[in-house]
Structure formats: structure tokens, C-alpha cells
Amino acid sequence: MIIHNISIGVFSAAIGLILIQTSIQVTPEVWIDTRTVPIILSGIFGGPIALFTSGFLLGFVRIMIGGFSSVAILAGCNTIISTILLILLSKKLPLNYKNAKYFFNLMIVQTGIVLLYITGVSTETLFYSFYFILFTNFSFYVVIRMMLLLEEHFYMFDVHRKESEVDILTGLHNRRKLLQITETYMKQRKEPFSIILLDIDNFKQINDTYGHQIGDEVLKSFARQLQEIGRKYDGDAYRFGGEEFIVFVPRKDEEEVKGIGQSIQRQVAEKIHYVDNERKVQFTISSGASTFPVDGRTVEELYRKADKAMYYAKNDGKNKFYHCHDKKKVSISN
16 A cells, blocks of 8 residues: 555656656745645645655755745745645645645645745736736645546446345346356456355245235345355355345355255245244245356356256256255256
């Protein structure tokens, strides 16, 4: 994290250097630029470490570019001292978009005083000082506004991305997210993993008896239970569609996932789901499992075999779990 913050400071200093090189020259030794803007931004994004890094580097660069003259040393030291004052202020007042104007104005006022001290007070220098304050304030607020718009844009993008990966009813990740997780796992790891496909038995009967609203509450309660179980095994639960769910179990081979699947069967059958203060629902599930890589090297192959195992459990009386390798009980065709 420290390296990251230092990097922010270094890149902010690089932007400041570009601004110095494109500055307005008041006298051969005095320049007007907007280096204060990237310094403040570095503090917003990287905190005191980035703030100090950018301020110190820009101050030192200003001295070097000015040929170590007295004016260059004064201007460079002003940048460094201003930055230190900003760091001290940030201990009392958080440096963020909302408070950035206070930090910026403090730096501008100090720099304006130093500018008048170097050039002396005259009509021309007052004009340049006014121009400096106006120009830097305009640049600062334009940049801040742009950053806020970008932050809002990326926030909305992240919201839409998450919504596309989450089932709205249950809050579980959906089929799309499961495909991403399993495909990434297949590419990056050599360890086995298993998927358990689960389907609520007689769910239509629950809807017909209690209504679809209660059916939705049952799905949400079941989803919470599966999520707790999945995380217990370092995995997660996903809603695959309708009353079908998948538990992704990493680093578990066939024998291990059989024990997990049977345990899930018992836990679900024993749990009473309270859907409101008066009504409670209890149900069973049928489930099937497959294991990577022995049962397939794509998500589609794994799902197809787990699906056949699950439907055998349905046809075998329900409330059962089978792994697709239970060949005496499940007929799996490639």
C-alpha cells in the first residue's frame, strides 16, 4: 500500500512537472503554473504519503529547473513547506473532494504571498497574482468536477456490473458469475473442485399452497442457508434459475464432495424456514454433483453431469444426493 501511495505521488509530480514546463513566465525566474492541482489530487487519492512525495519532488524539481537561484530555492521550498502544512491540516480535516477547497486555498494564499514577495508589489505583479489565483482556481474546480463525474461514472458501472452478476430475489451470485468463477479457477489452478446442483422438491406445491410471495420467502431463506454452508467449505452458493441452486466447493474431490452433499441433504431436511410470524415451511432437496477435472474440463460438461445425477435423485424418490460417478445408479453419457 505504501508503494502504491508513493507511486501516486510520483505520477502526480510528473503531471506537475509538465505543468511547470508549460507555465506562464512573469519574469525570467518567476513562473505561474497549476502544479498545486496535482499535489492536492495526490493527497485525495494517496493520503499524506502521496501528498508529501508529490510536493517534495515538485519542490526539488522547481529548484533544479531554476538553476538553484535564490528565487528558485524560495519557490521550491514554498512548495515543500506548503505540502507539509497540508499534511498537518489533514490530521484534523480529512483531505477529500468535499474538503479539497480548503487545502487548495491555503496553498494558493501562501504561494500568492511568496509571489508578491519575490516580484514586489506593483500594478503588473498584482495583475499576475490575480491571474494566478483565477487561473489556478478555475483549473482546480474543472479537474475536481471532472474527477467527481468520473467517480460517479465508475460507481454506476460497478453497480450495473454487480447487478448483472447477482440474483435480485435471493442476493446470491447468479449463473453468469458462477461461469466466471469456475472458468477462472480452471485456468489458474490445478486443484480439483466440485459443483453440487440442488433443486427444491415439490416447490410448485409450496407455491400452490402458500402463494408465490411465500414461495419467494422460502427461496430467500434457502439461499441464506446454502450460502452459509458454501462458505463453510471456502466456496459459495449460486442461484442457477428457478428453484435450482449450485454450491461451488473448491479443492474437494469426489469422495469429499459426497460427504458434503449428504450433509447438505440432512441440514436442509432438518431446517424449518420461518417465512413470517405464523407460518413455517419445511422441505427437502434432490441434488447431484460432478468434479473437475475427472468429470469434465468445461463448466457445461460439469453442469450436464451434475444435472443428470440430480434428476436421477428426483426419479429415485427425491430427497437424495448422487455424484455422477455413482454409475450403478446414474447413467451418464458423454
